[in-house]
Amino acid sequence: MNIKDVENLASLARIELSEEEKKNLLSDMESILGYVKQIEELKVENAESECKVYNVWREDEIIPRDFSRELITEQFPGTQDGFLKVKKIL
Amino acid sequence: MIDLENLTIKKARKFLDAKEFSAVDLASAYLAEIEKKNKELNAYLEVFDDVLEQAKVADERIAKGESYPLLGIPLAVKDNILIKGRKVSAASKMLENYVASYDATVITKLKKQGAIFLGRTNMDEFALGGSTENSAYGVTRNPYDKNRVAGGTSGGSAVAISANMALGALGTDTGGSVRNPASFCGVVGLKPTYGAVSRSGLIAAVSSFDQAGPITKTVEDAEIIFNIIHGKDLLDSTSINKDLYEKKREKKIIGVPMSSFSGALAQDVLKQFTDALEHLEKQGYKINYELEFPSSKPALSAYYIINFAEVSTNLARFDGVRYGLHINGKNLLEDYLLTKSNGFGRETRRRLMLGAYVLSAGYYDAYYGKAVLVRGQLRKEYLKAFESVDLIATPTMPDTALKIGEKSDPVSLYLEDVFTVTANLTGCPAISLPMGTVLREGKKLPLGIQFMAPHGGEENLFEIGKKFKGMI
Numbered sequence: 001m002n003i004k005d006v007e008n009l010a011s012l013a014r015i016e017l018s019e020e021e022k023k024n025l026l027s028d029m030e031s032i033l034g035y036v037k038q039i040e041e042l043k044v045e046n047a048e049s050e051c052k053v054y055n056v057w058r059e060d061e062i063i064p065r066d067f068s069r070e071l072i073t074e075q076f077p078g079t080q081d082g083f084l085k086v087k088k089i090l
Numbered sequence: 091m092i093d094l095e096n097l098t099i100k101k102a103r104k105f106l107d108a109k110e111f112s113a114v115d116l117a118s119a120y121l122a123e124i125e126k127k128n129k130e131l132n133a134y135l136e137v138f139d140d141v142l143e144q145a146k147v148a149d150e151r152i153a154k155g156e157s158y159p160l161l162g163i164p165l166a167v168k169d170n171i172l173i174k175g176r177k178v179s180a181a182s183k184m185l186e187n188y189v190a191s192y193d194a195t196v197i198t199k200l201k202k203q204g205a206i207f208l209g210r211t212n213m214d215e216f217a218l219g220g221s222t223e224n225s226a227y228g229v230t231r232n233p234y235d236k237n238r239v240a241g242g243t244s245g246g247s248a249v250a251i252s253a254n255m256a257l258g259a260l261g262t263d264t265g266g267s268v269r270n271p272a273s274f275c276g277v278v279g280l281k282p283t284y285g286a287v288s289r290s291g292l293i294a295a296v297s298s299f300d301q302a303g304p305i306t307k308t309v310e311d312a313e314i315i316f317n318i319i320h321g322k323d324l325l326d327s328t329s330i331n332k333d334l335y336e337k338k339r340e341k342k343i344i345g346v347p348m349s350s351f352s353g354a355l356a357q358d359v360l361k362q363f364t365d366a367l368e369h370l371e372k373q374g375y376k377i378n379y380e381l382e383f384p385s386s387k388p389a390l391s392a393y394y395i396i397n398f399a400e401v402s403t404n405l406a407r408f409d410g411v412r413y414g415l416h417i418n419g420k421n422l423l424e425d426y427l428l429t430k431s432n433g434f435g436r437e438t439r440r441r442l443m444l445g446a447y448v449l450s451a452g453y454y455d456a457y458y459g460k461a462v463l464v465r466g467q468l469r470k471e472y473l474k475a476f477e478s479v480d481l482i483a484t485p486t487m488p489d490t491a492l493k494i495g496e497k498s499d500p501v502s503l504y505l506e507d508v509f510t511v512t513a514n515l516t517g518c519p520a521i522s523l524p525m526g527t528v529l530r531e532g533k534k535l536p537l538g539i540q541f542m543a544p545h546g547g548e549e550n551l552f553e554i555g556k557k558f559k560g561m562i
Contacts, residue, residue: 006443012450013402013442014409015434016427028440028500033447035501036391040456044385044463051469056327063324071175071191077416086411087422 001030092119094254099163099311102257106152106162113152113162116257117145117206120164124208124255131231133240133249135169136177137209144206151204159314161204166256168247169210170217170293171302173197176207180293181225182215184433185414194291195326196260196302196319203318208256211246215435216405217264217295219243220506221492222271224437229494232274235533238491241271247305248275258315259305264295265393266486266510268303269522273486273538276524278555279305280312281510283545284517285330287316288323296400297328299393299514309523309555316548335546338476342374344541344554345381345479351509356489358528359537363485366525366539366558370483373557378479385468386512392464393511394504395448395457401438402445408433440500469516476544481554484509486522486538490530509540518542521551523558 006026010017017025069082078085092111105111121141128134138144141164148162167173170180172190174197179185193201200207214224222230222245230245232238233253240249244261248271251259261268263281272279280303287302294300304315323329346367352360367377383389410416410429417428434442448457475482486509497503513520525539539558543550 009443009446009450012446013439014423014426014430015439015442016431017439025440025443029444029447031499031501032394032440032444032504035504036395036448036457039388039391039395039460039464042388042460042464044460044467058324066192068174068191071189075188075191075413077410077412077414084412087425089422 001026001033092116094119094123097257098308099160099258099306099314100308102163103157103159107157109152113145113148113206114142116162117141117164117208120208120254120256123253127253127255130236131233131249131253131255132228133211133230133246133253133255134166134209135179135181135212135227135246138176138207141206141208148204148206156204158203160200160258160318162206164206164208164257165200166208166211166247166250166259167197168244168259168261169213170262170295171197171260172291172293173207176210178210178293180216181213181227182433182435182438183226183415184408184429188414190291192291195288195323197291199319208250211244211250211259213246214243215438216293216401217243217262217267217300218401218437218441220266220270220503222246223494224435226435231494232491234276234535235491235530238493238535239274241274241487241491243267243271244279244305245271248272248277248279251275251277251305251307258311260302260315260319261305262292262295262300262302263514264299265397265507265514268305269486269510269520269538269540270507272305272522274491274536276527276536277305277307278309278312278524279303279522280316280548280551281513281520282316282320282548283330283335283519284514285328286320286332286519286546286548288321288326288329290323290325294404296397297404298396298400309521309552309559312521312555313552332546335544338480338544338547340480340550341478343376343378343479344370345378345475345482347381347383347386347482347484348379349382350386351484354488355485356528359485359489362526362528362537363539367483370558381475381479381482383468383471383475385464385471388464389468389512389515390504390508392461392468393507393515395461396465398441398444398447399449399458400445402442402449405434405438405442437500465515468512472512472516472518473544480543480550482542484540485525486510486540490528490535490537513542518545519548519551521555523555
């Protein structure tokens with residue numbers, strides 16, 4: 001792993017990092033991945049799951065729930081006319 | 091004066107019903123304790139300003155002759171459980187001023203009882219950590235030694251109970267987050283069977299591990315809260331009914347995978363643990379020390395890989411568009427970058443990146459795919475063990491609470507979770523009970539013993555817990 005990998009992962013995770021942080025994260029990630037890597041060598045039989053499977057879908061009927069439109073829209077970082085406001089993406 | 095030190099939920103119910111004190115008296119007594127202690131301990135991030143009004147309503151219901159186990163009982167709630175109209179921040183700057191728009195199902199159930207919510211308690215940001223040091227609002231201190239951590243991630247809830255700042259508390263447990271602080275603070279903490287308690291209205295960390303559970307002074311109190319919050323919920327498709335799993339016949343055998351950890355424990359911790367097992371033998375339990383789980387060694391790696399993967403997925407929603415913090419940039423991408431970089435703390439950012447790594451093309455099979463296989467294998471090994479033993483006992487944590495800042499490299503902190511993560515990987519219920527104290531630098535610090543039961547076996551945990559009480 002090198003600084004380029006850290007930068008690449010940060011951009012995947014949409015995080016901006018300072019040079020200092022990149023260095024710290026590189027050493028943290030190397031030690032963490034070094035530890036969890038032991039799992040790579042492990043031989044585990046690709047056995048079928050023994051979990052029982054149940055149908056958890058409910059019938060397609062309306063169950064009224066008490067929701068406050070105001071409480072929800074108040075939490076939007078930006079709103080206009082009761083809608084969530086976002087920046088244009090194109 | 092109400093004797094808070096010796097008060098339990100069970101006792102308080104009798105006093106409230108007999109009108110020896112009112113719900114307002116009781117809530118006032120807790121508010122006074124919080125006022126005295128919270129500044130130093132930092133258990134609560136917010137004490138609600140309507141506690142006495144809530145208590146008055148409870149008193150009116152009691153006056154009408156109503157009685158429910160939690161009517162008028164003051165509770166503390168971890169800051170990742172939604173209460174409609176109240177702030178809930180997951181101890182993150184990202185959600186600093188976020189107000190919940192609905193009640194978590196566990197809260198709906200507690201409200202029906204007439205429980206009093208004192209406030210929201212500190213935790214590791216987004217429930218990522220094990221010491222409450224990752225809170226954006228400062229560390230929670232251990233009442234036994236204020237230079238030490240409370241454990242985590244439900245550190246605030248455990249301290250609230252330990253320092254008589256609440257009579258009962260809710261925490262959430264992803265890899266030990268209820269049991270770890272319970273152990274460090276000398277109180278009881280239960281991680282229910284996966285699905286036993288609805289996750290609707292919890293801020294998700296790892297959806298396939300998370301469970302809400304009670305933190306209390308006694309096993310009876312944990313049982314009272316569990317009996318109220320459990321049950322299938324339409325709003326959580328992974329929730330289950332109590333009778334989903336077959337009850338096993340009791341054999342009075344406790345399994346202990348001794349060889350896997352005895353060498354790694356401090357002498358006095360090991361002694362306390364073996365003494366506890368001897369006490370249980372005197373109570374008529376057989377102890378099987380030969381238990382072995384071949385998959386327990388890679389289990390911690392599997393746990394963390396799955397944790398990183400699910401955390402990075404679950405936390406993707408905090409993008410500055412839909413909830414909470416928004417920092418304005420030149421374009422949408424810059425909004426994302428600025429908001430996530432400023433809103434998330436160090437550990438959270440680290441896990442988001444690790445999640446991106448273990449899920450990325452080329453590494454997916456080697457890490458995440460493998461971790462899922464280990465998880466399945468471990469589950470099989472535990473199910474097999476539970477054919478011959480009723481319960482599995484280990485210490486809850488390898489040692490007492492660490493000093494604040496003592497361990498800063500992430501891997502050594504992750505290793506602290508070695509005993510607790512198996513219950514989350516397998517979905518089994520587990521409880522941490524106080525197991526006496528040991529001396530560290532002149533201070534008595536609590537230890538915890540963990541019992542794990544097969545799926546749906548909470549009753550067995552309560553039963554052994556009641557027997558275990560008073561032994562130490």
